[in-house]
Amino acid sequence: MKKLFPAPLLSLSLAVLWLVLNLSVSPGNLLLAILLGIVAPQLMAPLRPLQARIRHPGTILRLILRVGADVLVSNLLVFRSVWQAGRRPPRSQFVHIPLDLRDAHGLAALAMITTVVPGTVWSELALNRSILLLHVFDLDDEASFIEHFKTTYERPLMEIFE
Template identity: 70%
Template structure:
């Protein structure tokens, strides 16, 4: 059964989303939505990462709290720096961050964190997953930022996934 429905919840969600977007329960839409919900997970099955094994679920709440605080603080900081750019121009930079995290799911979570926090952009990951190239909107101290990044995001993700 899993061969035909590799992700049954995804199939159901796609079918319901199809019906919601079309605002119709006509037989044609019911059939097309079901077909889409059946075929899309089959075609994307090879793209899915390995199953997630969470080692330390208690760390997730701490990480979410840290990310939430950093998002709010970074929004305010970036907004202030943009507002005052004529007086104190930002110092953008690309920095290379050595990574100890090699789990695919952990790296995916780390990339989402980089995307969510304003002022940082995940630019490139080395093929061997050992170095992350990240763009920073305003860089004061590279060593301090690397240590903050590793302590605040990478180490908790390593506790969760490795």
């Protein structure tokens, strides 16, 4: 069974997504959804050799809520900064953030979080995964930003994945 469905949740998600995107549950679409749900994960299995181990699932909900709140607040701050750019131009800069997180899944989640929060862009990760270079659109205090980043995003991801 594991050979037919290496990632059952992915299979189900792909099949449902196919049906939702086509807005039809016709026999042909059902057949294609099932086929996609079976074949795609089998083809993608070699691309994902590491199995993620989630240690504290409750932390995931808190992190999602925190990221959602940060997205809303950051949208407003970036809007205000762009709106007032004539009076006070944004102080954008690159920030080197030392990382304690080493898990590949945690780093991937951190990359997604930083790209979804307006005002931050993931720029580069050191080869040894110890330092993250992040571009910040408008930065007041580098030290407090680093502490906020590590406390808000890195530590919960470490709790989840390590």
